[in-house]
Amino acid sequence: MKRVKCTVSYDGSRFAGYQVQPGQRTVQQEIEKALATLHKGRHVKTAASGRTDAGVHAMGQVIHFDTDLSIPETSWPAALNSLLPGDISVSKAAYADPAFHARYSVKEKEYRYRIYFSHVRSPFKHRYALRVWYSLDIEAMEAAAETVLGTHDFTSFCSAKTEVEDKIRTLKEIRFLQQDDELVICFKGNGFLYNMVRILTGTLLEIGSGKRDPGEMREILEKRNRIYAGKTAAPEGLYLWKVSY
């Protein structure tokens, strides 16, 4: 048996999320269907770096699975892509150490949140970015972001539904990229709680629009209570950008 590590990108707009759900179209289900075909109908279990919600995209999701097929490393992407639907693509594959685990070996994750400015909805962006029709004070957003960097209990910035006990995470970087009529917010950390990037983004947007003061960001963090943070930003702007091991 050999362990295969794959980098996968997908357009999340037609999926009910990453994880298998009976009766729903999910990314994991499509990948496992393709793997079963390659393995003569046998089910091949996969593990991913983490789930993504319905509508959330991935540029660099990482998964692993074990196989007894002797396919050269570089042929795995083409073999899988020929069986996968057009909205999923395997961009890289490599044989990995048996101790490698797509979820437990993660060192760092990067998420990006894409926002576009327009008075009119763009049919080409509406599933791929959040539309904002008001101007944003990026400097205020940067100042607010700065105050939550580091290792903290991020209870305030995660879904109240989270079942994870340990809410301490290290947020290493929040970067703002402006290009043309778009703003991309890049988040790097050792791990993210459920809805954390979307709640951080929603709160930063309320600061950028002047609804809240930049100083509130730190206050919200210290409350350790989800009700103080801003709205959860819509899923369509979110991309799981890169997973590092």
Added chain:
Amino acid sequence: MKRVKCTVSYDGSRFAGYQVQPGQRTVQQEIEKALATLHKGRHVKTAASGRTDAGVHAMGQVIHFDTDLSIPETSWPAALNSLLPGDISVSKAAYADPAFHARYSVKEKEYRYRIYFSHVRSPFKHRYALRVWYSLDIEAMEAAAETVLGTHDFTSFCSAKTEVEDKIRTLKEIRFLQQDDELVICFKGNGFLYNMVRILTGTLLEIGSGKRDPGEMREILEKRNRIYAGKTAAPEGLYLWKVSY
């Protein structure tokens, strides 16, 4: 009654084309549904500059309709967009002369065909551009394009199923835009026959890949027979870009 001229953009990937077809989701049907809601259930007939096929996109489709509502010109886009699905958007509206007709008054149309170069399919582009994994000789394509500009019988470059009698059209410009890993071919003319841009593109791609000589483009034109031209390029790369009156 007042005539309203609207500029409409749409992501064609989830539509069975522009024109109403029973039991299918089409752009015209969605627009007429929104108009009926605004007009208290009354059906409002629309006319467009032309149809687009399933999977074909539009940046600047133009339509017109007549109304007895007294909505200010500038409020039409917001009124319609609030009722339209996210993959259609009205970007502009203006009251027009009663003699204006979205189809019969057309002076010039621009279509664009988008191609991307990659060895691996991009899940984010596969419904919005044609993937090409080989390199293209753009100079050869430009030389070939040059030979079909002007007023000609374009029978060779239109679907054999076309019912239109008059196959004479004026092709004013074919321009090649290269940016990053993409090539966009822009076609301007006084009108285009059914599948004309896709067959021109398919033939130009065969020239660019070295399968055919640039000189063949003119020979194909002169044959006036569809069987001599190249394959019809896939719909997902095609955009109705602009309609001028």
